[in-house]
Amino acid sequence: MASNDFPILRWGIVGTGVISSWFVTDLSLDRPDRKANHIIQAIGSSSIEKGTTFMDNNIGKNLKRPTVYGSYQELFADTNVDIVYIGTPHAFHNQNCLDAIRAGKHVLCEKPFAINARETKEVFEEAKQKGVFIMEAMWTRFFPLVQKLRELIHSEKAIGDVQRVFCDFSMPMGIASLPASSRLKNPALGAGSLLDIGIYSLTWVLLALEGEFSHDTPDVTANQRLEDGVDMATSALLLYEDGRQGIATCSTLSKTPSTFCRIEGSKVSSKWMELRPRHPLLLQSK
């Protein structure tokens, strides 16, 4: 499987929840278009038992057995780890990132990258100082659909100049009936629609409004429906200097409409995408 033509990246996986399992499965695929040989070098969990179970369930029998650690700090200290994937809950991202960076590791951190702008800035500054690579693991940006969309919208200008984009991503989560300790209910764990799903609405709006390497900064205004300090629904407006507008909304009380994103261009009066953010099925224009 491994080829000597590519650099080898030895991954340390931090956090052993379901998102980490998806990541490890995808990373282990034998993709012909890969640019590196990826090795799952180590797994860091809150206990050796959980880490071992994760390994047994997610590392293919034909792959090298990773080292399993019962703490994240041991993983960060492992000199055989080149890059760390952080799949812990939102509220721990800041600390996990800082610990990894200070140990000299490159970092790929799950979305949302941090709980607020201050934390994000802190992590990026630390990474810059240490000279390590850091990135948010926003998979949406790597969907083949998104690549195609970028081509259509920004390179081919299929609908002219993009003028306005709507995106609503909503999912009823029954938060009222969850235990107070739930990640979806506990503000200390970063609970709320914005960080959990609103980030997708924002991502689609930004993808559609901005080119590949945009340095525009929109004015942003927003409001939130709060219950016990947790946002049940967030609505945000983006306005760029040239007039482009974004309307990004999310809710944990309702269900995403089948058409969750609408992109309007100057050439035709409207272009629609009909897809679900996690499993894009269909690109349709009307």
Next chain:
Amino acid sequence: MASNDFPILRWGIVGTGVISSWFVTDLSLDRPDRKANHIIQAIGSSSIEKGTTFMDNNIGKNLKRPTVYGSYQELFADTNVDIVYIGTPHAFHNQNCLDAIRAGKHVLCEKPFAINARETKEVFEEAKQKGVFIMEAMWTRFFPLVQKLRELIHSEKAIGDVQRVFCDFSMPMGIASLPASSRLKNPALGAGSLLDIGIYSLTWVLLALEGEFSHDTPDVTANQRLEDGVDMATSALLLYEDGRQGIATCSTLSKTPSTFCRIEGSKVSSKWMELRPRHPLLLQSK
């Protein structure tokens, strides 16, 4: 046609454009459910010729001939006029309303009622002082569909408590190619998407979020795409103290989607209306 069982209202029509012609036609219908006998008593235009043409085109042959005036002031001075309908362009509403009120007339004024809040307040204060009736002619609020919708949403609570409402009303108007004097291009005439069509988005959002006589005041935040001082697109967010949210948008650059309004309630995950604001065709829930 006229019945002695009802009070008689003698109307003075101010402005002889297309909207006034629709109003006069509708007012002259022999409706069995009428609460008054309406008489078109006088027509006020910028010239006798225009006023006479309007009369010939819009007043049925079997109806009493109204007096035609070549100025609005003469109409306001007519003691046989009880109530004035104002169908002039936006920017003149304030002055027309004040003139009518000062002449002791009741007033029904086309939407938008005025160019800004200051003008609106001024007119309402004048009406209060003179003890005359005044109302914005927002026909949407009187559609049979709206009556039914109010019943379903607010009385029967068919979708539970309303949580979030989206409405977009957009219409490509080719403003760039219009002459500078156009009502749609001249800021002095109240040009812009908000006053022309955004008012419908706001009306639908308010109708769906509020009950019949709501005294809630939402927080409102908005942005606008401006070109030469005229808004090409306006996006507004409404937030009520109990968490209800409204997203009202409009644009003169794009086309309203077939589903222009989405109403979300607590009972079912979503309820949609599919209709056009001026000619509602269909009420559909999914």
